[in-house]
Amino acid sequence: MQRATKIVATLGPSSNTPEVLTRMLAAGVDVVRLNFSHGILKDHQERARMVRDAARALGREVAIMADLQGPKIRIGTFAAGSVTLNTGQSFVLDADCELGDERRVGLDYKELPQDVAPGAVLLLDDGLIRLRVESVQGSSIVTRVEVGGVLSNNKGINRQGGGLTAPALTAKDMDDMKTAVAIDADYVAVSFPKNKEDMYMARQLLRAAGGRALLVAKIERAEAIAALEEIIDASDAIMVARGDLAVEVGNAAVPGLQKQMIRQARERNKLTITATQMMESMIHNPVPTRAEVSDVANAVLDGTDAVMLSAETAAGRYPVETIEAMGQICAEAEKSDRVALDRDFLDRTFTRIDQSVAMATLFAAFHLHVKAIASLTQSGSTALWMSRHNCGCPIYALTPEVSSQRRMALYRNVHPLYLEQSDEREAVLRAAETLLLSKGQVECGDLIVLTIGEPMGKSGGTNAMKIVRVGEHQ
Secondary structure (H helix, E strand, O other), rough: OOOOEEEEEOOOOOOOOHHHHHHHHHHHHOOOEOOOOOOHHHHHHHHHHHHHHHHHHHOOOOEEEEEOOOOOOOOOOOOOOEEEEEEEEEEEEEEOOEEOOOEEEOOOOHHHHHHHOOOEEEEEEEEOOOEEEEEOOEEEEEEEEEEEEEOOOOOOEOOOOOOOOOOOOHHHHHHHHHHHHHHHEEEEOOOOOOOOHHHHHHHHHHHHOOOOOOOOOOOOOEEEEEEEEEHHHHOOOEEEHHHHHHHHHHHHHHHHHHHHHHHHHHHHHOOOEOOOOOHEEEEEEOOOHHHHHHHHHHHHHHHHEEEEEEHHHOOOOHHHHHHHHHHHHHHHHHHOOOOOHHHHOOOOOOOOHHHHHHHHHHHHHHHHOEEEEEEOOOOOHHHHHHHHOOOOOOOOEEEEEEHHHHHHHHHHHHHHEEEOOOOHHHHHHHHHHHHHHOOOOOOOOOOOEEEEOOOOOOOEEEEEEEEOOOOOOO
């Protein structure tokens, strides 16, 4: 049985060649993440072309996710590159400082003095350095070091509990949105959204640039937790971005929030990606730690659509091995995932015909123990609804739209395949069976469930379900 949970991998220096990328895709990557914090238009165009070429060479399609940088809430630079801060000393964050030293450092985020007051706790370098604000004097924030250590150039700043007013979309992000459209990205990830308005603005910018990508809200601010439901509703997917989120809300709160976010997104028929430090040790080591294996497996059991690799594949020594290991962990975790489909349907109402057909298909597939579900779909909506529930059998989404095929690469338990469009119903059903047979996914005599819409070729028009034994149409 194919792996249901998808793998998102980030391109970077370790994986930025056609040879390594092709091996990564062959190892099981479903979505390639382009980090827009690095590179210019030409770089992104070249990487996108490389992804498409590598996928084509392997006879498949993968999705491209453009990840916008978001606001740079960082300190400036030091004359010596870094300093050592001692617990108890005074240290100044100064928006007007050019080069820092042991006593002060500049700010990339010039508005920070307006966002803090005495008593606020600032966390630098993913929380490794802790400063408490004692006073704000014009452009300077006078702090006392509560947890010291080595602090180097351009490290990030978080405020414990949230409260920084930096907008989610910067001028750079607005330009990068046009780049995402130019490279035909399938997903665009928005960094640091605080509320639904941030996602509405992102969608307006995307549409204005002529894009139709799906939007991913990266949940990494404390404020986003309070507005979680509205952010999910305003997005197509969310990313459980555990790095910055953990710094703002505390490490101990993140596992519970992860489960809550995945559950709420699935209930709203939205996609989820679990990210940050999933296989961190494999940046340097050829095997993961047991804790990392448990972390990935738990995300799978939570019901995430995808697990994501960042530095592991962008800068690590073992990008291909990391993907192989992650795929094995996902597959093993899925074997232990109990199917309780009937319970999922309790207290649910379906008002759309296509959604009702999707739910009926799952019910029939589960109780008849069919080999596969084949969903003939234009937009992928029917496949998305079915993928929100674990029915115990794979869903093959057959579409004539390459853009839909790529988007569905992120959907849990959905295996998108290209199928030519036809206006003749029986011909399409025969072609669907033939395709699944040729891919080795079913055999003659297997029971499968097909969903189809009539008239053919209409998006959102799924209105029929058919249960067939493979070979009867041949």
